[in-house]
Amino acid sequence: MPTENFMDILFSNWQHTLQSFGVDQVAAEEAFNLLVAAYSTPSRYYHTLKHIDRVLSIIQILQGYTNNLAAVQLAAWFHDVVYDTEAQDNEERSADYAFELLSNLGIPESTITTVTHLILNTKNHQAAVNDYDSKVLIDADLAILAANSVQYEEYAYAVRQEYGWLQDVDYIIGRQQVLERFLVRSHIYFTPLMSEFAEPCARGNIQAEIQSLLS
Secondary structure, three states: OHHHHHHHHHHHHHHHHHOOOOOOOHHHHHHHHHHHHHHOOOOOOOOOHHHHHHHHHHHHHHHHOOHHHHHHHHHHHHOOOOOOOOEEEEEEEHHHHHHHHHOOOOOHHHHHHHHHHHHHHOOOOOOOOOHHHHHHHHHOOOOHHHHHHHHHHHHHHHHHHHHOOOOHHHHHHHHHHHHOOOOHOOOOOOOOHHHHHOHHHHHHHHHHHHHHHOO
């Protein structure tokens, strides 16, 4: 259960991002409460507010690579707002959710278009060469892959819980395929900082999880 202090920090981050758009404080708080409710459903174990907080923290570190920091931060808030492990269109539905809520807040259409584009790019975790904002969001989303061994094991266990409806044999096959898709990529991360410092750890963690799944 998130602590009061954690929620205060999250709300402060949300307000700060919306500040430059002149969003009314009451409307901002109502929108925040909707996001909190979405990320606090019982079926979530990894894709929670804690994940959003981590993504926002990494974006802060990587902000020097962004062209539109506010759009990247907004996309971080919405990229997993719809999360159903039995569905294939979570990113599309999350982008639609962002479009509607941000429109109601009076966010400029150009910013909303960027936000929805960023969200959709988290589906396959790929970005065009010059799409620096997508690169930052994707790297932040995948930063958990380079966590220390204890945090990575907690992450892997939480993801398994989110797929609790799957039999072990089916989960192992599916999870192995997901992990191997990262390993065959020429690089997991896009930004220079993450490529240099996180890539080796991520590959080691992924290989270790695959071995664990097959043992």
